[in-house]
Amino acid sequence: xxxxxxxxxxxxxxxxxxxxxxxxxxxxxxxxxxxxxxxxxxxxxxxxxxxxxxxxxxxxxxxxxxxxxxxxxxxxxxxxxxxxxxxxxxxxxxxxxxxxxxxxxxxxxxxxxxxxxxxxxxxxxxxxxxxxxxxxxxx
Numbered sequence: 001x002x003x004x005x006x007x008x009x010x011x012x013x014x015x016x017x018x019x020x021x022x023x024x025x026x027x028x029x030x031x032x033x034x035x036x037x038x039x040x041x042x043x044x045x046x047x048x049x050x051x052x053x054x055x056x057x058x059x060x061x062x063x064x065x066x067x068x069x070x071x072x073x074x075x076x077x078x079x080x081x082x083x084x085x086x087x088x089x090x091x092x093x094x095x096x097x098x099x100x101x102x103x104x105x106x107x108x109x110x111x112x113x114x115x116x117x118x119x120x121x122x123x124x125x126x127x128x129x130x131x132x133x134x135x136x137x138x139x
Contacts, residue, residue, distance in 0.1 A: 024120045025051050025063040031129045037136070046110070048101025057136050059111040062098070066117045070095050074118050111135075 020042060029052060032039060040053040050060035066076035070091040080087050102112045113135055119128040 020051075022063065022065065024065070024115070024117045027120050027125065028052065028061065028063055028115060028129070028132070031132075035133060047104035047108075048097065050101075050105070050112075054136065057111070058109060059113060059136055060105055061113045061115060061132075062101075063115050063120075064098070064117065067091075068094055069098060069116075071116050071118065074116065076118050 029039070029041075032052065032054075037054060038056070040055065042049050042051065043053045046053065046060065048060075048062070051063045052061040053059075054061070064071065066074045067078070068091065071077045079091075098114075102114075105112050113132065115128065115132065119125070
């Protein structure tokens, strides 16, 4: 099946996909800041370069895109019909990297929290973010 876009259009579209400062990540960051949390971003010294690092709580937060990190059972994770094998290899590699980073961080004594993009959609984001507070503070 041929791509519906030209190579140039597809290249432009893919170049606009961000790895940092995504809308879901910004939503979590604004929420945490408004609730008095101070954090570091994308700490290169930590395995997996977590999106948000809360040193005071020895906690890291990964905000995962459902497609890019293979969120099983999620309506936003749909395997593309073109170049399926390539995409599955890429997504499975991302999943493996996530697991390795989580294990390494936990071995270093960090609490690892993952938030999925779909859990930050408007209808359920309040519930997700209040649960995040509970998980960070632990009470």
